[in-house]
Every structure is written in structure tokens, then in C-alpha cells.
Amino acid sequence: MVSIKQFQVTFDCAEPERLARFWCEVLGYVVPPPPEGFTSWDEFSRSLPPEAQGSRFACVDPSGVGPRLFFQRVPEGKVVKNRVHLCVRVGTGLVGEERLAALEAECARLVPLGAVRQRLLYDGHDSCIVMQDIEGNEFCLD
16 A cells, blocks of 8 residues: 655645745745746746736745645636645644634734734634635645
């Protein structure tokens, strides 16, 4: 039996580069180097047929530990809640008010980047903040 050790998370979206750069800021990810033979991603994009230009973008964990995020342009917009979402683990190991403070601090950092706070889920011990990215995809600060 084959054990898969690596995977990527793919986002369908309207503006791949814009959304990728948002997630770079959220996660501390970076844009990988352009394909061999190109000095920039813009140069690579201009080499594609017009309908494919700007249609995809990616970002990676600079440590190589986290999954690659891939963003692909699709014609339809988001219409319902995500069935799968990312949980950004900022409160790991924290409980109660200390955990809540860490989540609120991260929320305050992300809102100016375009994230939208949806709601706080808090039971006095465990908590998370439900957010949306700049294209309306749900994610949690956990």
C-alpha cells in the first residue's frame, strides 16, 4: 500500500494571484520561483495563450513542511458554504482566555488584509473564529 506524504490544496477562484498572495500573508507562505526559462511569473503568464493568462498561481511553505496551495480561475462564483476549509492553528496548546486572546490578535491582523470575521465559537474553554478570505471562502482561526 502506498502512503501519500505530500498533497496540495486547490482553490477554485476568480483571481488566482490575488488570492494566493492573501494566503501567503495569512500563512507566511511564499511564491515559488517561476518555471525554468522565465525570470518572473508575469513573463511566464504572458507566454500563455490569452485565455490562460493569469489563470493559475501557487504559494508554498518556505520550510517545505506545509502543503502547496494552488489557485485556479473558474468561471463560476462561490455560491454555498465550503465543504472543506482550512483551520489556521494559532491557538494550539492554549486554553480559555489565553487562547481567545491569541485568536483575536490573529483576527485583528487578518481583517486589514481583507479577511472577514464571521463569528466566534466559544464554550468557555475551547474556541475558534470563523472567517472568510477575500473571495468568501470560509476558514477558521483555531
